[in-house]
Amino acid sequence: MPEAPRFFESMVVGRHFSEVATITSRICGICSISHTFSSLKATETALGVRLSEQADLLRRILLWAEHLQSHILHIGYLAAPDLLKVNSVIPLIGSHKDVVLLVIKLHRLANETCDINWVFALYLIMGWNLQIIKNIKLLIVRFRMSYG
Numbered sequence: 001m002p003e004a005p006r007f008f009e010s011m012v013v014g015r016h017f018s019e020v021a022t023i024t025s026r027i028c029g030i031c032s033i034s035h036t037f038s039s040l041k042a043t044e045t046a047l048g049v050r051l052s053e054q055a056d057l058l059r060r061i062l063l064w065a066e067h068l069q070s071h072i073l074h075i076g077y078l079a080a081p082d083l084l085k086v087n088s089v090i091p092l093i094g095s096h097k098d099v100v101l102l103v104i105k106l107h108r109l110a111n112e113t114c115d116i117n118w119v120f121a122l123y124l125i126m127g128w129n130l131q132i133i134k135n136i137k138l139l140i141v142r143f144r145m146s147y148g
Helices: 008-012 017-027 032-047 053-083 090-095 097-121 130-147
Strands: none
Touching (some): 008 017, 017 032, 053 097, 090 097, 097 130
């Protein structure tokens, strides 16, 4: 399916480098983290900035959380109803309630992983932040409470 150009490149011409990641994150509503990190990587390369190991690891966690979020959305809410020949996920609550609840739980976990750290991810060009450590610890606590 062809897609018309949206000219994001022209939207960032003349902008301060600190604005570019926020603008490019709007390319896609589902994969905004990937677009943000691509933009940050280009900016960091241009400025000669090297990420700390911790910042790189956090970005990897967020990218995997985004992939998990996207795949759960697609498989659990979009593909499953088609495969089971129903119009939406709603009828599956009656026939496959345990699976629907698991999909909801996994999707929530992926969303929370992204939400906890997303604000900080935009500013990782400056390096590691102690608040991020607290947020990761919070995520671990939530995960253990949900999944034992």
